[in-house]
Amino acid sequence: MKTVGVAADHGGFILKEEIVALLKAHGYSVKDFGADIMQKDDDYPDFVVPLSRSVASGEVERGIAVCGSGVGASIVANKVPGIRAALIFDIFSSHQGVEDDDMNLICLGGRVVGRELAWELIQAFLNAEFSGAQRHRRRLGKMTALEKGDP
Secondary structure, eight states: OOEEEEEEOTTTHHHHHHHHHHHHHTTOEEEEOSOOSOOTTOOTHHHHHHHHHHHHHTSSSEEEEEESSSHHHHHHHTTSTTOOEEEOOSHHHHHHHHHHHOOOEEEEETTTSOHHHHHHHHHHHHHOOOOOOHHHHHHHHHHHHHHTTOO
């Protein structure tokens, strides 16, 4: 079973708590990066950045970040080298992002996506595997070069 990291600010706190319970109930090992309590003035980077670094280092295999809309979590996650995060609302993108783009962190909107859809998106994300096709490896190479500052 994969080790999954999760993080959320106040806008995603309730959904994160539900996600953690579902992951554990389905046998996943979970590392929770917070928030640990509902605090209306917390900031998503304080939780999403440590999660992203953990995914990038391989400490956890995949990450799930939740904020109010999912947009801020997605933006900040992608600032961490080695992270390929996307804001996801549909099943196809949830697995296709992994299969073609080696997405390693999914972002969800706690005020936008309900528990049942979130769980379906997460299952598609966690069950997907990178295809390793040459064209996809080539594109990943270009992304990695961009992260390193190469043109």
